[in-house]
Amino acid sequence: MTTTSLPARAARIAHLARTHVEAGVLMGAMALPAPVQRRLAGKPVVVEGQELDVETQLMLRLQAATQKPVETLPIPAGRVALAHGAGIAGGRQPIGETRDLQVAGMAARLYVPRALVGTATRPTGDPTLVFFHGGGWIYGDLDSHDATCRVLAERAGVRVVAVDYRLAPEATFPAAHDDCVAAYRWVVEHASDLGADVDRLAVGGDSAGGCLAATTAIAAAREGLPLAFQLLVYPATDMTRSHDSHRTFAQGFYLSAEFMDLAAESYLPHEADRRDPRASPLFADLPEGLAPAYVCTAGFDPLRDEGEAYAAKLREAGVEVELHRFGALIHSFFNVVGVGRTSRAAVQDIAEALRRGLS
Template identity: 60%
Template sequence: MITSHVQQVVERLLVRGVTGLPEVLQRRLGRPVVRDAQTLADDVRLMLALQRLAREPAVETLPIVEGRRALARQTAMIAGDDQVAEVRDLRVAGLPARLYVPSARRGPGAHPTLLFLHGGGFVYGDLDSHDAPCRLLASEAGVRVLAVDYRLAPEHPFPAAHDDAWAAYRWLLEHADEVGADTARLAVGGDSAGGNLAAATALAAAREGLPLALQLLVYPGTDALRDTESLRLFGEGFYLTQGFIDLAADAYYPHLSQDERRDPRLSPAYADLGEVADRLAPVFLCTAGFDPLRDEGEAYARRLEEAGVAVEVRRFEDQIHGFLNMTGAGRTPRAAVVEIAHRLEAGLA
């Protein structure tokens, strides 16, 4: 146990040391990675190189329980430790949840609040895996962040995660006073699978005519059919792999046919926007340049915009899938998350 802990400390120091080197030195360590007219950030390139040197197993190659432990260890290695005024564990619609209260908004009354849904392919992730980005979003945006730990596959296949996300949003509306939330300034957001759940929740809220001020979609999965050039370009070597995507599909929706995968609760890209566009919350959607999910996220943004929804799209060209969790390693991933937090703040002002 002690040896394992010491090893984790050493690995974390190594990652932070190398990715924190001056940019001029980072550029000398290896060759730049250029693909699709984009250049990978040097600190991210070195992070991936260290992962390969350490022979860190990809989580999708491990049994799911072991993969969950490996992912928890990997995210802890690159997590930041931003401070907030209060962190409170609670239950939301029967689910484990965690409320982050920023120092800038400690007073009484109702405050802008983000309902956050973590990524992990519907199979991995929890409150701890995304503790660091939730802290940074809360502290930088000055908003309350309510993170919810929905049920995971394969133990709970589709539509369990979607149903939990929707139940959590309804709970927040009904219990806003308990968490100090202003129902006129609510956002729903998440990364990857969490972005998928956030988008589907926003669609459901629009259909029901319920209040929502902003969708914060960070490299979201939007199309379960997944026939994109970005998947072909970046499906290997950039953290999120084709193998991980296939495992997530086999775990979360193995029973669905190709046509059934167009269900908007799973693939927001196929939602009938005509009936909800005028009630759909404005969207801030960001993608990563070296991400297999890049094209489907940007395609969804274009479809929303064509339907008349207010949309802002930001591609972080030099980043990979998962940069939201890299708040404690390197400079460029953290800077991207800070930018996202400022856009969240503006969207709920």
């Protein structure tokens, strides 16, 4: 071992030890009985008749005491911090198989649930979700949403293809949108290679990824590409941020006004682009043949109202829509599948909606 490797090795050991301690603290706190969690979390938080989930309130309190908000860090450091937090909240989730691959020139990962391992040679293929991660177009990657993709695959009984599209500020609008549309075209063309049933394909994502899934679905309908379902988890649909929930939940509930400012400035530096339907599908002229959608929102989320407005827009256009608000939860609950009970149960409900949508 060279002397120059010792500091790096020591830093790695320290990081692993810190991660282990943080994970242990969070898991322990989330496993406490609800009355104990209430005492630790503080008085109930009630806004607009909704009471914040006590597990979530306690988690927010722990985060405030131990972590700097990612938007206060330089973007490269923020990316590391977000992935670190997602790993702790996601835990280790079972999966049948994973395979890293290239999709339209982008890194991607295929998840195969245990029930579908060995079925790739079936003539019809399996139901498959093409997944776009959230992170404000500036954060997130295949690893940040790995645990959630595993849960979706296993619980819904579908293959999942997660796509690592380009991020801002290195690649500004419409780079992420273009990447996701290109990735979906590639999946349609190579469905048999992936073991996917071209007649049972879905697009899905959370937050910015929900926006990208929605705009990819619009592009698919316009191009006549097969698409059976949209899974939109608290999607960003209006970058003008004109809805009441942006003001009501601007601080204190994980997704902050400062985070959203950074996302908009990084991905959409030209303000006129913020009304472009490829960034704000709430302003889109919806085409015929748009796939049925499941849209869910969180009660304590700045994006709540715009997500529900988009569900209403889809319904008015004749699209079959299921809308569900998880009223006690916050933005980012989709990544909390390794600790606690409430968020994990919500993600399982979302996976069941995906199963129904592709059945």
